[in-house]
Amino acid sequence: MNNFDYNKLDEVIHARIRLGIMAALVSTLSMDFGRLKKQLETTDGNLSVHLKKLEDAGYIHVKKSFVDNKPCSTYSVTGEGREAFGKYVEQISRLA
Amino acid sequence: MKNAPADRKTIEENILFIRKIMNDTKRAELKSGPIIIFWGTLIALAQGATFFLLTGDYSDYIWPMWGIIALIGATGTFFLARKIELQNTFSERVLSTTWLAFGISAAVLLFLSPFGKSGVLDHGTGINPIMCLLLGMAYRIMGIVYDRRWISYIAYCWWAAASILFAFPGDHSFLVFAVCMILFQVLPGLKILGEYRKELASEKGVSNE
Numbered sequence: 462m463n464n465f466d467y468n469k470l471d472e473v474i475h476a477r478i479r480l481g482i483m484a485a486l487v488s489t490l491s492m493d494f495g496r497l498k499k500q501l502e503t504t505d506g507n508l509s510v511h512l513k514k515l516e517d518a519g520y521i522h523v524k525k526s527f528v529d530n531k532p533c534s535t536y537s538v539t540g541e542g543r544e545a546f547g548k549y550v551e552q553i554s555r556l557a
Numbered sequence: 558m559k560n561a562p563a564d565r566k567t568i569e570e571n572i573l574f575i576r577k578i579m580n581d582t583k584r585a586e587l588k589s590g591p592i593i594i595f596w597g598t599l600i601a602l603a604q605g606a607t608f609f610l611l612t613g614d615y616s617d618y619i620w621p622m623w624g625i626i627a628l629i630g631a632t633g634t635f636f637l638a639r640k641i642e643l644q645n646t647f648s649e650r651v652l653s654t655t656w657l658a659f660g661i662s663a664a665v666l667l668f669l670s671p672f673g674k675s676g677v678l679d680h681g682t683g684i685n686p687i688m689c690l691l692l693g694m695a696y697r698i699m700g701i702v703y704d705r706r707w708i709s710y711i712a713y714c715w716w717a718a719a720s721i722l723f724a725f726p727g728d729h730s731f732l733v734f735a736v737c738m739i740l741f742q743v744l745p746g747l748k749i750l751g752e753y754r755k756e757l758a759s760e761k762g763v764s765n766e
Contacts, residue, residue, distance in 0.1 A: 475571075477571075477574065480571060480574060480575060481574065481578050484574070484575045484578035484579050484582075485578050485579070485581075485582045487579070488578070488579045488582035489582050489648055490648050490651075490702075491648075492582075500578065500581060500582065501578070550575065553568050553571055553572055554572065556565070556568045
């Protein structure tokens with residue numbers, strides 16, 4: 462295995478839930494909160510915190526709308542996020 | 558610096574996790590195979606029946622038959638969509654909207670257009686190439702959404718079929734359309750279903766690793 466400084470890994474993506482969010486979003490055009498929650502098997506609060514962190518980092522974009530009079534947040538990955546995720550996957554693939 | 562075993566384990570787990578989530582997401586978007594097969598089979602049968610009713614001088618039965626087909630189609634889609642649990646992703650919304658738009662366009666053509674008002678099938682053969690054009694559009698969009706080039710190519714098959722049916726109109730166009738439905742709708746639906754099952758199987762393989 463190559464020597465590697467783990468500090469070089471993108472900390473924003475490295476956390477398990479955030480990694481899952483990014484993996485899900487790069488695989489599709491966009492996904493709503495409920496679907497992400499179901500797919501990642503997590504709680505509303507936990508998911509919200511991690512989504513906010515990714516949003517603050519500029520890795521995802523949120524679009525808020527109303528569907529059947531209920532608020533609906535739809536998330537999609539930004540160009541910056543896609544690039545960061547690609548870099549992260551490349552780095553960990555080299556390590557495995 | 559030597560990587561600690563725990564770190565390596567985390568890395569390997571992360572790779573498996575990424576693969577699982579990505580497969581799961583892509584697989585979820587391939588769920589519509591049964592609906593595609595269902596509609597393809599239904600319309601192929603209906604088109605074949607229309608040809609035989611028309612040439613056998615039973616055209617009075619054609620209208621009620623299409624009414625029943627529409628009812629079966631709507632009911633079947635409703636139950637299939639519930640069974641396969643289509644996901645509320647943007648991709649699914651684009652696809653369901655595309656097919657809904659196709660369905661409305663087809664219904665207007667069939668029941669309300671001059672073709673329909675004049676007793677569809679006197680001049681109704683003209684409907685078939687128009688349907689082919691609309692299906693070509695739907696498949697082009699589906700190819701982009703599913704990110705599968707082979708689905709986009711099916712659009713060209715539908716447009717080619719439309720060109721042929723425009724060039725050579727006649728009662729036989731119902732039969733040609735039925736064959737096209739099997740080739741360009743039922744078979745692709747089976748392939749999409751196969752890809753879904755394959756990804757499901759590989760997903761189970763990953764989770765068992």
